[in-house]
Amino acid sequence: MIKTCKTALTAFALASLPLIAACGEQDETPAETATRDDGTLTLAAGLGADEQLDTLRRAIEQSELSGVFEGAASYTMLAPRDAAFEALGEEGADLLREEQRPLLVAILRDHLLPGHLTPEAIGEAIDQAGGPVTMTTLGQTTVTFDRDGEQLSVATGDTSRAAFAGAAIAANNGVVIPIDAVLLPPKG
Secondary structure, X not given: OOEEOHHHHHHHHHHHHHHHHHOOOOOOOOOOEEOOOOOOOOHHHHHHOOHHXXXXXXXXXXXXXXXXHOOOOOEEEEEEXXXXXXXXXXXXXXXXXXXXXXXXXXHHHOOXXXXXXXHHHXXXXXXXXXXXXXXXXXXXXXXXXXXXXXXXXXXXXXXXXXXXXXXXXXXXXXXXXXXXXXXXXXXX
């Protein structure tokens, strides 16, 4: 049974902020978050810190959502790595065409969550709930976080599932969590 605990997840994330600020660089494992010591890293710069997020950076520029990642509001970006876009083949390449901008914006909004959520906070929320937890993206899609052993994953219903893939990057205005697939809306 899936329990909705957006409030618990957000509360835990907010309570974890002092701990995140105290973290130094860590090994790149899916359950850990890397931070920058001076606290000036923005989400936009965080996306630039992972060489495997080039396609996502281009998608954000193409969508004209770049300002969101430099702003003061705090967001968590579920960031598909380059291999995730490559796995889509022609469909992935087409997303970057100008005429696909509305679809691209919708897909990117479904990868954005409000608040500063780390993998650790998400894992703790799953533990506290005793199973999967759900949240609503900025695109108004419900995503479900779950765990298999130490591996965290996120899904959009029965449509798409992605595993957390590498160290998250904590920024002063959010968190970048690399994932191994693009979360796509249902085809219909």
